[in-house]
Amino acid sequence: MPGARNLSAALRRTRVPRPRLLSRPVVSHAPNATVRAFTSATARLESRQIKYTSDAYPNVKRDSRFAELSADDVSHFKSLLGAESAVVDGVTADATDDIEPFNSDWMRKYRGHTRLVLKPQTTEEVSKVLKYCNERRLAVVPQGGNTGLVGGSVPVFDEIVINMSRMNNIHSFDQASGVLVADAGVILEVADQYLAQHDHLFPLDLGAKGSCHIGGNVSTNAGGLRLLRYGSLHGSVLGLEAVLPDGTIVDALSTLRKNNTGYDLKQLFIGAEGTIGLITAVSIQCPPRPKAVNVAYFGLESFEQVQQAYLQAKGQLSEILSAFELMDGRSQRLVHESTGNKYPLEGEHPFYCLVETSGSNAEHDMAKLESFLEHVMGEGIVADGVLAQDETQFRSLWRWREGITEALSHLGGTYKYDVSIPLPELYQLVEDCKERLVQKGFVGDDDSFPVRAVVGYGHMGDSNLHLNVSVRQYDKEVEKAIEPWVYEWIQKRQGSISAEHGLGIAKREFIGYSQNETMVKLMKQLKDLYDPKSIMNPYKFIK
Template identity: 60%
Template sequence: MLTMLSRIHSLRAISRLSLKRPLGGINFLGARATFSTHNPSYFATNRFTVDEYPYLKRSESFNRLSEKDISYFKSILASSSITQDAEDLEAFNNDWLRKYRGQSKLVLKPSSAEQVSQILKYCNEQRLAVVPQGGNTGLVGGSVPVFDEIVISLSHMSKIRSFDEVSGALVCDAGCILEVLDKYLEERGYIMPLDLGAKGSCHIGGNVATNAGGLRLLRYGSLHGTVLGLEVVLPDGTILDNLSTLRKDNTGYDLKQLFIGSEGTLGIITAVSILSPKRSKATNVALLGLNNFDQLQATFKRSKDELSEILSAFEFWDREAMRLAKQHLVAGAHDPLQSLYPFYILIETSGSNKDHDDEKLNTFLEGLMTDDVIQDGVVAQDSTQIHNLWAIREGIPEACSKAGAVYKYDISMPVPVLYQAVEDMRARLVKEGAIGDGKLFSSVIGYGHVGDGNLHLNVAATEFCKEATDLIEPYIFEWTARHAGSISAEHGLGLSKNNHLHYSKSPSMIQLMRRFKQLIDPNGIMNPYKYLPLV
């Protein structure tokens, strides 16, 4: 950060470009990159996952990596595609939340589906367990090894294969970074149908493998709808070529759906065909301050009525989230609103006609002000302000992570009880005397996607420990099941939620999932110990 600031101060060039950095707002993606790749010592103090979760036992059916294996991999990959250096391995063994730390001794970076096929076929025959890894931005420990699994990083597969300017179908390698794809499409008047805070690091393959939701889901739907086809390598080395660009195809079982959200437990996604919508010509963003959750719901209802087809995002966060964001984000500087409010809403509209959208949004917002539904608000006047308002929302996970060891829950439920989860959790910790200065927990934070009924509940503790975990779990999962919700709305299961699957899925469904797994990955080498409940 410091180097960036000094660069800003040394800027004398006075052009459109020179404006970008100083006004650009938070660069938390840059900050992320700094610790994940350039500073291995950042992780050195972390405890290994297996020490933290002693119930995990290495499966005896897997062989340990031998010299013979290494020489095989060297025969098919360039030396720059093989990582064995202990320091370099840290970035692949650790997740960015510093919650999970594996002990892999080998990272392979294939550059084609054929190479992935050769690797998997060999690993399957030799009973070597593997972990597919994209941008490693997951939140449930799904993308890092637990024991000595070989990491297969898709980072060397980052080519765009084709783009259809008429239909908007984009076909690209799995290792393409989401933001790079979005920039590519922007130049052609299109947009990626998904967007999330980690866009500068995450890979499209990882997005699909984890069925990532994100900020545009309200408008463009989930990846189950926007993904048109996949290229997947199965554990036996079969390359499943289903890179269709068709919108309609009712022939046979829709196999790609099985891999979307399978978290690397069935195969490795090597390429994605995805339908991108046209980029809206006019975008508006408003940030609103409200006094209570009833007002928030009223605003949501009215936005569907009055903004209807131009509404493209409806995000919320609470006072605690705003407090942390202000404290930890260097940001586009100052607080947009004059005082702190219990709730904040970020509304985005996207449409084709600015005058039409402006009028709709202004009428809507003035109505809310006049009826006292909202207390205060600002409307972004230019792209810088749009960017900076979004940066607050996108920076909240990062800001929370600076508050300590953060237990993250990502639950979906009917909107009316959305915030009750936060209040009940807070009340529980207060009752137990576990929250406050010098206590185990410092804060309970709520934010998320109101439009999707998706709450991100963050509980900040002084450290990850059994005592803290036991105060939150299984309470939060039972709470969610009681309110007919899902224990993982968009983050997936990985290592942190797999054993709680029964709160959201019936025994017969879990049994069928096991049969699929057994059928496609009979030796269980694909991302073991995760996703399905351990037996």
């Protein structure tokens, strides 16, 4: 990368490997993430080519206990929500083009048959909508930014979509406590930019930040890039407002950091994927925005060395370590081929890492980072490295991590597995999966082979691997070779078959690989308690 500080060059010039500081350390904020979601216009044009989920999952049948939408229902909702823009009506009017973006997902993997989209603007409207649906037994799907990866936010059959995009107000921010209160439909990046004006940071960052809603983030317990530093939403979400299927408004929108007065019910809604209630507002603890952020990008020769580098980063960078991301050589080659960008390092390496620090003092952070770099390069843990020198380089390095999903999406289909595995075996899954597919004769460079590449990357600091199998087209034989083999592999290591993406429709069949029977039984019991008519996001999560 021109102008960036090449660490191996610095090492070559000195006997004691001490990386030189060629210019001022980077002072910048978090990377502007790739916005994943398609625009509505794109989706509208292309959605008709997407296979219906009901065809892709022939075993999933419409629950005949659900009522079918009538013209009376539609006129009821129209009068309830008032505004013309609040209802997309494909029942009594022809809204086919308008409604398609709400029926399908950005990956073009899932497509439903809804004929009605409702966009409430207040919690009371949500309450009235759900109460009516529950009484009529009309199934619904809550929908945020629709950026999910497991088909959780689009209908399967004719479920009514309750889209949250019109509930997008920020209620309050308190500088002393760092607590933000906002509607569920606020876009993550909008929330973070608002916080930036107050020198604070949203404690969550992910690729879809330009489209995803904070309500959706909480509903899916999104993990992302900052979990290593700021912890999970179960810790940072202080309060919630949600509406139960019967219309009950659960007002637990506390802004208190500590409140031990009874069961912490709000926790149940975090990660429930809209199956027991609909989150309408969120109160969240936000940390001060770091004054200095640095990023280094390494090439390494083995996964053993990646682990060593991580342990060193954890010990030496400690309180300023804000990301430790793993990318394998294949994933970086795909980004290179997709973007045409020059590699940050000379030559190719089997593994790459991106290490980010965030702190309150640029000089201290740089001193810690230099000492860490000196160690990992001096000990030969890291083969080569580069340190961003300005915000442009900072963003550019992050794109080698964040651009993987997009690079893959240009190549055809991708079988995506988002898993937690104990660190020592984290990458072994990629090796084993590749070997399995090679042995079956599926992998090759020319178009006669279904599989183009087996790629691994992810959040090393959270033991969270993204295994991606890039295929020229979706192929049942390939899928059968991977599943349930991949889940069995994970189960043997007490891992999770869905670390951060959730269950949706894609993973619900496989919950038994990461949860025992008792847990699944207890989950069903809770679902029955809160949603006895099963109207909330049916066909998803748990059966």
